[in-house]
Amino acid sequence: MDLFIQQVLAGLANGAIYAGVALAVVMIYQAIDHFNFAQGEMAMFSTYIAWAMLNGGLPYWLAFVATVVVSFLGGLALERIVFKPIQNAPALSHVIVFIGLLAIFNSMAGFIWEFTIKPFPSPFPSAPLFGNTLIGTHQVGMIGVTLIMLALIWVFFRYTDTGLAMRAAAANPDSARLVGVRVGWMLALGWGLAAAIGAVAGMLIAPVVFLEPNMMAGILLYGFAGAIVGGANSPAGAVLGGFLVGVIENLLGTFVPWIGNELKLSVALVLIIVVLVVRPSGLMGQRVVSRV
Amino acid sequence: MAALLEVAGLEAFYGQTQALHGIAFALEEGSLTTILGANGAGKTTTLRAICGMVRVRGEVRLLGERIDGRATEDVVRRGIAHVPEGRGTFVRLQVEENLRLGALTRRDRARIAEDFERVYHYFPRLKERRHQQAGTLSGGEQQMLAVARALMMRPRLMLLDEPSFGLAPLLTQELFGILARIKQDEKVSMLLVEQNAALALGLADHAYLLETGRVVMSGLAADIREDENVRKSYLGY
Ligand SMILES: Nc1ncnc2c1ncn2[C@@H]1O[C@H](COP(=O)(O)OP(=O)(O)OP(=O)(O)O)[C@@H](O)[C@H]1O
Numbered sequence: 195m196d197l198f199i200q201q202v203l204a205g206l207a208n209g210a211i212y213a214g215v216a217l218a219v220v221m222i223y224q225a226i227d228h229f230n231f232a233q234g235e236m237a238m239f240s241t242y243i244a245w246a247m248l249n250g251g252l253p254y255w256l257a258f259v260a261t262v263v264v265s266f267l268g269g270l271a272l273e274r275i276v277f278k279p280i281q282n283a284p285a286l287s288h289v290i291v292f293i294g295l296l297a298i299f300n301s302m303a304g305f306i307w308e309f310t311i312k313p314f315p316s317p318f319p320s321a322p323l324f325g326n327t328l329i330g331t332h333q334v335g336m337i338g339v340t341l342i343m344l345a346l347i348w349v350f351f352r353y354t355d356t357g358l359a360m361r362a363a364a365a366n367p368d369s370a371r372l373v374g375v376r377v378g379w380m381l382a383l384g385w386g387l388a389a390a391i392g393a394v395a396g397m398l399i400a401p402v403v404f405l406e407p408n409m410m411a412g413i414l415l416y417g418f419a420g421a422i423v424g425g426a427n428s429p430a431g432a433v434l435g436g437f438l439v440g441v442i443e444n445l446l447g448t449f450v451p452w453i454g455n456e457l458k459l460s461v462a463l464v465l466i467i468v469v470l471v472v473r474p475s476g477l478m479g480q481r482v483v484s485r486v
Numbered sequence: 487m488a489a490l491l492e493v494a495g496l497e498a499f500y501g502q503t504q505a506l507h508g509i510a511f512a513l514e515e516g517s518l519t520t521i522l523g524a525n526g527a528g529k530t531t532t533l534r535a536i537c538g539m540v541r542v543r544g545e546v547r548l549l550g551e552r553i554d555g556r557a558t559e560d561v562v563r564r565g566i567a568h569v570p571e572g573r574g575t576f577v578r579l580q581v582e583e584n585l586r587l588g589a590l591t592r593r594d595r596a597r598i599a600e601d602f603e604r605v606y607h608y609f610p611r612l613k614e615r616r617h618q619q620a621g622t623l624s625g626g627e628q629q630m631l632a633v634a635r636a637l638m639m640r641p642r643l644m645l646l647d648e649p650s651f652g653l654a655p656l657l658t659q660e661l662f663g664i665l666a667r668i669k670q671d672e673k674v675s676m677l678l679v680e681q682n683a684a685l686a687l688g689l690a691d692h693a694y695l696l697e698t699g700r701v702v703m704s705g706l707a708a709d710i711r712e713d714e715n716v717r718k719s720y721l722g723y
Pocket residue numbers: 500503505523524525526527528529530531532571681
């Protein structure tokens with residue numbers, strides 16, 4: 195029983211990582227109906243920026259906030275410069291550009307900061323939380339930060355005019371323009387948010403997996419799985435999905451002997467396929483109720 | 487003084503296909519003008535051309551200022567509210583969120599709350615359903631929502647594209663009654679596109695008749711209404 199609880203908690207901790215990435219993925223999926231394959235590398239690059247700031251002597255939380263802001267602006271610029279010109283191009287062109295960006299960010303990080311593994315600090319104390327041995331303080335912190343991000347995103351979309359405008363632009367761009375929404379900028383804002391959320395996820399992941407250009411490779415697949423399980427157009431679903439994927443992966447890895455550590459990544463892929471077949475809209479994805 | 491809206495030599499294109507062939511008309515402040523015509527005559531295209539939703543040649547002026555070639559969102563921000571063909575409902579959003587979107591670009595925050603009440607006063611059914619997903623409204627209710635959303639913009643000019651489309655006769659009567667009240671109570675001019683000529687002529691001051699992208703007749707709505715020849719040969723009633 196103890197082992198079970200321990201593995202569930204460990205799964206939740208991993209899940210927080212996936213949830214963060216899934217949340218970033220959903221930000222862009224909501225806006226353009228594509229999965230951004232470069233999301234992981236963008237987060238990795240942001241984390242390097244944070245590392246450089248920390249190395250330059252900035253206190254942790256200052257570097258954290260500065261990285262989030264820089265990433266937000268970077269995401270915004272990326273949409274305006276790279277994706278605005280191809281907005282009407284077919285889906286495959288987007289995929290190609292995503293993969294191109296992935297490669298560019300990856301090699302740029304390696305070129306600037308080298309491919310050697312770097313330690314990355316955690317903002318949370320290393321002492322176990324309340325003396326428990328089941329889950330580390332950093333892990334609890336990751337879960338907390340992910341939930342806080344979700345709450346902020348929820349408030350933003352639900353209660354602010356800009357959030358409402360973004361939802362309108364994503365759902366019905368023509369109608370949105372007719373009420374004066376600058377649809378193009380709403381897309382850019384979605385990219386900015388995705389980059390900012392990815393940056394937070396990256397900074398939380400780095401203390402666990404260490405910082406290196408390929409640190410997001412497997413994690414992005416779990417993030418996609420989280421987004422799909424939860425419903426690719428639902429931020430809350432993405433976070434729920436992320437946690438679920440973390441727990442499922444961990445439990446299967448522990449209790450199903452032939453899966454073990456080696457086949458864990460396939461769990462993500464199997465989950466993606468099962469959900470797409472059984473319930474394409476995911477657990478919390480919205481199906482449109484409409485009468486004409 | 488310049489007319490509120492002035493259109494001259496307006497041509498519109500869908501790709502290589504030309505849908506409007508040099509349309510001209512003017513609309514005075516405070517007036518209701520209707521554009522009539524059969525299916526495919528170019529009524530919707532005319533409204534879309536005014537709002538920068540299709541490629542155009544020619545001139546569109548709002549209070550003397552050229553607005554052709556501008557982005558839709560910029561035209562709209564100058565005070566033109568377009569109730570589009572098909573209603574343009576944000577189906578996943580709540581009724582009230584649809585209305586909030588109408589007021590999105592306004593800066594007079596204080597008066598928006600007031601306008602919610604004003605709009606609910608015209609359309610009480612929307613108030614009852616304000617927290618419902620807009621996609622669950624009936625066709626008629628969605629049409630009312632579209633008009634209400636446009637009113638929330640406090641526009642100078644409303645473009646209405648076949649508001650009677652798909653509505654039962656009784657509901658159409660109700661809606662046109664409300665439009666008449668809005669015209670009287672609010673300082674808003676209207677450009678109304680309709681296939682239901684009798685209904686539109688009853689409400690309008692001026693009328694233009696379109697055929698295959700050209701204006702073939704225009705005049706005071708009252709005159710056209712009285713002219714049996716015109717009614718028989720052009721309007722079919
Ligand atoms: N998206 C489009 N692409 C190509 N041609 C179009 C498009 N929309 C309209 N047209 C053409 O432009 C012409 C005018 O169409 P429009 O929709 O303006 O007619 P309408 O008067 O509004 O008709 P209805 O009463 O059926 O709504 C038609 O010949 C139509 O086929």
